[in-house]
Amino acid sequence: MKNIVLARVDDRLIHGQITIGWLNKISVDTIIIINKELRSNTFLSEMTKQAAPDNYRTEIFNTEEFIEYYKNSTKEDILILSKEVKVYENIQIKEEIFSEINIGNIGSKDDSKKIYKNVHINSEEKKSIKNLLEKNCNIYLQMLPEDSKINIEKLI
Amino acid sequence: MTLLKFILLGIIYYVGNSTSFTLGIGYFTLYRPVFSGLLTGIVLGDAVTGFFVGAIINIFFIGFKSTGGSLKGGDPCLAGIIGAMIAINYDIQGVGALAIAYPVSAIGIIFWRYRLNLNSYYVKEGIKGLKKGDLNSINQYDIYYPQMSLLIFNIVLGGSLSFLIYKGVGYLVNSSIDIVKYLNFTGIILIILSGAILSINHKWKYTIYFFTIFYVFSVFFKFDPYLIPVIIAILSVQKNRKIKEPKNKFKIIKKQDLYKSWFIWMNFTHSCYSYEKLQGFAFAHSMVPIFKRIYKKDKEKLFQSIIRHTDYFNTEPNIGTPIHGYIIRLEEEGKSKRQIKEIKEGLMGIMAGMGDSVTQTVLAPLTTMAVIYGALTGEYILSIGGTLIMSCAVIFLSLKGYLDGYYYGQLALEERIKFSKNSRMVKLFPVMFIISISIIISKALVFSIRAISVENIRGATLSLLIFYFIFYFLLNKKIKEELLLASVYLLGVVLFIFA
Numbered sequence: 292m293k294n295i296v297l298a299r300v301d302d303r304l305i306h307g308q309i310t311i312g313w314l315n316k317i318s319v320d321t322i323i324i325i326n327k328e329l330r331s332n333t334f335l336s337e338m339t340k341q342a343a344p345d346n347y348r349t350e351i352f353n354t355e356e357f358i359e360y361y362k363n364s365t366k367e368d369i370l371i372l373s374k375e376v377k378v379y380e381n382i383q384i385k386e387e388i389f390s391e392i393n394i395g396n397i398g399s400k401d402d403s404k405k406i407y408k409n410v411h412i413n414s415e416e417k418k419s420i421k422n423l424l425e426k427n428c429n430i431y432l433q434m435l436p437e438d439s440k441i442n443i444e445k446l447i
Numbered sequence: 448m449t450l451l452k453f454i455l456l457g458i459i460y461y462v463g464n465s466t467s468f469t470l471g472i473g474y475f476t477l478y479r480p481v482f483s484g485l486l487t488g489i490v491l492g493d494a495v496t497g498f499f500v501g502a503i504i505n506i507f508f509i510g511f512k513s514t515g516g517s518l519k520g521g522d523p524c525l526a527g528i529i530g531a532m533i534a535i536n537y538d539i540q541g542v543g544a545l546a547i548a549y550p551v552s553a554i555g556i557i558f559w560r561y562r563l564n565l566n567s568y569y570v571k572e573g574i575k576g577l578k579k580g581d582l583n584s585i586n587q588y589d590i591y592y593p594q595m596s597l598l599i600f601n602i603v604l605g606g607s608l609s610f611l612i613y614k615g616v617g618y619l620v621n622s623s624i625d626i627v628k629y630l631n632f633t634g635i636i637l638i639i640l641s642g643a644i645l646s647i648n649h650k651w652k653y654t655i656y657f658f659t660i661f662y663v664f665s666v667f668f669k670f671d672p673y674l675i676p677v678i679i680a681i682l683s684v685q686k687n688r689k690i691k692e693p694k695n696k697f698k699i700i701k702k703q704d705l706y707k708s709w710f711i712w713m714n715f716t717h718s719c720y721s722y723e724k725l726q727g728f729a730f731a732h733s734m735v736p737i738f739k740r741i742y743k744k745d746k747e748k749l750f751q752s753i754i755r756h757t758d759y760f761n762t763e764p765n766i767g768t769p770i771h772g773y774i775i776r777l778e779e780e781g782k783s784k785r786q787i788k789e790i791k792e793g794l795m796g797i798m799a800g801m802g803d804s805v806t807q808t809v810l811a812p813l814t815t816m817a818v819i820y821g822a823l824t825g826e827y828i829l830s831i832g833g834t835l836i837m838s839c840a841v842i843f844l845s846l847k848g849y850l851d852g853y854y855y856g857q858l859a860l861e862e863r864i865k866f867s868k869n870s871r872m873v874k875l876f877p878v879m880f881i882i883s884i885s886i887i888i889s890k891a892l893v894f895s896i897r898a899i900s901v902e903n904i905r906g907a908t909l910s911l912l913i914f915y916f917i918f919y920f921l922l923n924k925k926i927k928e929e930l931l932l933a934s935v936y937l938l939g940v941v942l943f944i945f946a
Contacts, residue, residue, distance in 0.1 A: 302759060303796030307514030307803030315648070328789060334857055335793040342797040342864045344804070396515065398759030399723035408560060408722045409516055435517050 460605030480527030503541030522555025542634025633939030763802020772852020
């Protein structure tokens with residue numbers, strides 16, 4: 292069984308807010324990054340693993356690999372990171388794995404609108420969020436563990 | 448206090464808060480209470496007191512870090528200014544000044560978010576200007592407008608807050624309640640609470656024992672103030688490994704362009720920091736000298752490329768610089784936009800996570816502790832040494848990263864990861880930190896207790912350890928820091944009545 296301690300959307304995947312913010316407050320064994328591009332780029336994935344904080348196993352998966360990993364029987368507490376909400380949506384459609392998703396940072400793109408100081412979403416992301424909400428997944432905004440959780444339904 | 452002095456305090460607040468124009472050093476120095484306290488002391492004509500009070504306040508802020516646009520607690524720079532000002536004007540000890548300065552400094556944090564929102568507007572305008580073909584627009588909107596706004600705003604905020612606190616405390620000091628005594632009590636407990644918070648945040652098996660032993664040791668024995676900093680410095684020395692691969696040769700770009708780019712980056716990483724782009728606009732700004740060289744004759748390409756680099760970007764500004772060097776090299780080689788974007792975005796988080804856990808988490812606290820210890824004991828060479836080490840580290844790491852990124856590409860990035868991961872300083876940090884902070888806290892408390900003329904200084908300092916254990920126990924039970932902070936202010940009242 293896998294215990295998802297935190298599943299988060301963050302533009303920068305592992306960065307300062309994760310290494311010196313979250314990992315000091317939550318207890319996990321493994322950091323999972325779900326990102327297709329990173330998975331297929333040997334240099335970047337190698338760098339990510341090397342630079343990841345010690346004392347944690349770090350894995351980079353694509354969606355299919357993640358589901359497979361999630362289903363295997365080893366017991367682990369995990370932190371999941373993805374750049375896009377879409378990734379969680381794709382997984383949730385196949386398997387209802389997530390009950391909660393944390394939105395950390397989504398920077399602005401040309402077609403995105405600001406919904407909170409550090410979160411900007413476009414219409415496609417909005418659709419994914421709505422789909423996830425329908426699929427029994429609660430979504431909230433929280434940059435750091437000290438911040439309070441903000442329910443996304445109020446903002447979109 | 449004249450109007451001019453309040454304005455000068457506002458300017459100090461700007462200098463510390465801006466962190467621009469300082470080659471990246473300002474954030475680790477001028478922004479910290481020990482330095483803003485010193486500057487306040489100089490303006491108010493009592494540098495020694497300002498420095499000492501700043502040091503006491505800085506103990507409370509020693510664990511301060513900000514990651515990716517987040518800022519919590521109090522504004523260290525403002526705390527140093529307010530604290531030094533009231534300590535110099537009224538007969539309040541450093542600890543008492545801390546008790547006022549800490550809550551007041553939280554006001555500074557409230558405005559952080561407005562600053563980032565205002566900067567979003569400047570970034571948009573700046574990009575508009577670039578789209579119109581006005582290269583000067585990046586100077587205007589990355590430096591001039593955000594810095595001018597910040598200067599005016601900080602003079603108004605810093606100046607008026609100082610004025611209000613000056614008047615308010617003055618009123619209380621002259622009233623019948625012995626407010627000074629209350630503040631000093633509260634401040635002493637705040638310092639001991641910060642010891643417990645820091646112990647919890649740097650917890651390993653023997654934290655509590657190490658803290659206790661060195662705290663007690665420092666109460667009873669005088670020892671050479673240089674001993675521990677020198678041991679730490681020796682332990683931290685690390686040989687700089689040279690990469691043996693052949694260097695990439697300059698083709699279109701010249702070495703001076705790299706220096707120019709580095710200079711812009713280091714001075715203005717956070718000049719126009721916004722939620723939308725974070726350091727994106729600064730990254731684009733740093734690429735101006737590069738694209739000016741590559742697209743000397745092709746104005747259209749020049750602007751397109753600069754605008755392309757205004758995308759969302761954020762990394763640790765000093766450790767992360769091999770990214771810049773590497774990107775410059777890829778741009779010179781004419782790699783595709785998509786490829787460059789992917790590498791840039793893939794690397795920024797990696798270098799940020801690792802970099803923050805070196806510079807902000809390890810290097811800055813260690814060197815700042817040397818500065819604090821020097822300020823407390825009067826051994827100013829320690830303070831100068833700490834400042835120099837931090838400043839040199841920032842310049843060295845950032846410039847070397849820039850050049851190596853260009854010369855060795857991916858190898859430079861791998862090397863930097865190895866350098867940070869294998870650094871002995873990082874590995875030994877929890878032990879070095881707890882030993883140093885326990886000595887500093889115990890020294891600071893001995894001085895403070897002596898100053899409020901308690902008879903049995905040693906006994907009083909030792910008895911404070913009881914509070915340390917209680918706080919440590921409560922924090923370990925996951926009681927919130929904020930709750931403990933509030934209860935310290937209440938406890939001050941109780942102690943005040945009791946004494």
